[in-house]
Amino acid sequence: MSSAEECMEECNKVSICNIWNYYTIAASVNINQCFLKSAAKNDVEETGVITGYCDRSQIIKDLLRGPVHGYAIENAFDDIETIGYNDIYFPKRINMRAGSAIDAIQIDYQSVTKPDLSGTHHGGSGGGLCQLVFGLNERIVKVQGRIKDGVESLIFTTNEGRNNKNCVSNAKVTFVEEYPGYVLSYLSGRYGRFLQQIRFNWIREEKAYRVSSVVYDLSKAIITENSKPGTVFNTTLTNYSPVVRKQFYTFTYSVTESRSFTFSTGLTVSKLFRGRKVVSQLL
Template sequence: MHSSTIIASIIVLVTIVAKHSSVATHDSYLQALRRRTHAYNYDKNQQRNMFLRRLAQQLVEDEDSDESLRSAAWKRDDSASGIIPSSVYGGAGGDPYTDANIFGNSKIFVPKTIHMVQAKYFTGTSVGIGSLQTTYQTFDGTTADGAQFGVGQNTATSSDAKDCGSFNLNPNEYIVNVTGGAKAFVYWLQFTTNLGRQSQMCGTQDGDAFTAKVSGYVLSYFAGNAGKVLNTIQFYWVKLPACLSTPCQNGGTCNTVDGSCTCKGQTSGPTCSTCGCQNGGTCSATDGSCTCEGQTSGPTCSTCGCQNGGTCSATDGSCTCEGQTSGPTCSTCGCENGGTCNADGSCACKGNYGGPTCSDCGCAHGACNTDGSCSCPGAWSGPTCSNCGCAHGTCNADGSCKCPGAWNGPTCSNSPPPCSAAVCCGLCTPCTFSKPSIPGVSLYTGSTTYCARGGDYPYTAMPGGGYFIIINGGSIATLAAHCDLGSSSGWAKMEDHC
């Protein structure tokens, strides 16, 4: 490329840089550029390196003072990965080198191991960086060795060649700062990581000291020119994917192209921290699957194993049982006497059993059989033993019949014997004992029986009706057809219904 062409290109690009600054300084930039490029008599490589160094430095300074420019640079500089170049440090000469395409353009990568050798450019010069070789790794674990730039220890031209060793970075450790010195070539380098760890300084502290870093970025790869030593070096910085600065959780994997998390199992959200397991289930930290609690199951622990209308607790998956059910899964039914649990936990009772647990017998009289039917005593009958089978009279609680008058028999179905015409004209009435106010007369007050007229015994009419049988002593136990006065003497009143 002709010198005039290079200068013209530089002027155009500096014009672009000037747009980041005030309009008032535009002309002064161009005038200074024309004056200096003619006066210094730089060769082509010097002009190119000067331009790249100054341009990159200006862009970084502008972006540091204006966040919107940094955002634009992210989109503008290597839009696939958001790479930002540093200034070019060093002098001239050598062949171009770069590790930019070691993985292609689809992956973000960073150094895993940096190996340097120090050596002299030629006898009498200071010791500088003789060679640089880097092993890189991507964020999905892939590794690759970059080329060796410069000469190795075995091909150095001086006995001052020395292997500076390898600087190995740990997982999640990145280079965030590079210090060094450069002028005619790169004299020395030292790396600092985000963990505060530093590499061994390689080379001689000579040349113009520099510090290369971009806030919020980490070192990705190197480029520059190299021959027997590193003539120039440039650092390319990359923004860590969001999922690396805030790692994906619960087994999620980091997409190093767009910085997003690919979540596993039932996890979701920007960092896979949202767990979709229900009813107290938890997400596995390794694969995002659900570990269910209590009686829950299924991919999201949404299946509740509680029976008979029971429900699963939203906090621990345990069963809250309904009605008369109990047990870990509400499968134990507390219904008695052969009752069964309904779907809602209530009891379905057999026969005449009732109540919340089927413990109440619904038989009005008698007891419930095991099948719920009623076992009725005596004259009680019917589904609930509520029907009284006494033909005449009423049923006692035990089922026996309480017969009126002369009705008798188990069900009061036996009629009383008919009265003869000679006895009360066929009308029989109970004896009614009383004690008349007759001095010196003691009346018998025994049990009531049916009475008949005196028959062979004398009787005396009383005022107001009725008669008294006069007993003159002796046993009258054989007088079954008459009022039984026992063996005592006394008076008995009997009404004359004839």
């Protein structure tokens, strides 16, 4: 197997991306250095390794990238570079500096299974600080905003009905993003002394189920001699996903299991004989 093929195989194995193409720069390869398609060519060549190119939209399954709001002027940012590709993250805390417009935004991210991660500060230092902190099962399901010379206002609404309208000076909006079944994962955009452009990257809502009850319906159990009894089990699953709650799903399934029964002494019968009760024991 060639080094390039090894690189492709490794990237596919960890489900980071779909490989589009690759090229050989050096004879040796470091499997841990398969680069994204967005990597600059000169940066790649300096590493002297085989390079796997990836389609960024395929990094995370079911990723929905919203439209770009604002203008492409100065520094680009993408918080996927902070949270990475091996787990799904959601905002835990939004730190936003705002006055007449959004001066800057910074997000701390949380995962269900991994440690929290802090995104970088995007923008200037003007405006007042406004924070929105989310619970473990709280997700952003709707974003509203206003674009003028840059990003003038952003309003985030969660599945708990909370929002940060108190953080904006102008509640008039020029765009609304809301996708049923999706929750906000991370941000990308551009900034200078203020936030110039914003893009919202959504992920399909995760589903978490747990068994809430198991009922053994013995009335439907059939037991016959020299045969296996059939027992019906009824199970109710409750949807504990943070966005769509209080949904119940009932599943009924049958299993067949074998049991053995052993009878020992002690089984008795009663008879009446001339007015007297006679008890005989069967061995």
